[in-house]
Amino acid sequence: MKKLFFPLAALALFAVACSKKDTKSAKDNLTNGNWYYRAYTERTHGTGFDSTVDQFAKWMPCVKDNYLNFNANGTFTMNEGPLKCDTSDPQIQTGTWMLINNDSKLVTAMPPSATPDTITILSLDGSTMRLFDSYTSGGVTTDNTITLGH
Secondary structure (H helix, E strand, C coil): CHHHHHHHHHHHHHHHHCCCCCCCCHHHHHCCCEEEEEEEEEEEEECCEEEEEEHHHHCCHHHHCCEEEECCCCEEEEECCCCCCCCCCCCEEEEEEEEECCCCEEEEECCCCCCCEEEEEEEECCCEEEEEEEEEECCEEEEEEEEEEC
């Protein structure tokens, strides 16, 4: 029995190690359920200074429970979650989304703003999405890295 166990165990380990990687498209991964914020880091830098702040740690619980849901038809919803910071805010807001540049960027638009936001996708799989945005104003650059998960 021992002689049979070790080759079978090795074969099972080999099969797991060689299993197919996630071959879902970016759209399939994006539209795979609710996305909750898990981390948000803001790095501000310019001539002579560089500061990184964990913005997610500063968020109130009523913001941390918000989530996004991307639909296959190009719409998305932003849900306030069970805790609302302001009871007069709508529970759900709706916008549009699309992937561009070979699925490396996510473009979103939410009324009433007429200006779409374009954010870089650092990684996107079935369970985690990492996004990056950067802007410069007055010689100061702000880099935002956001992680969402199911």
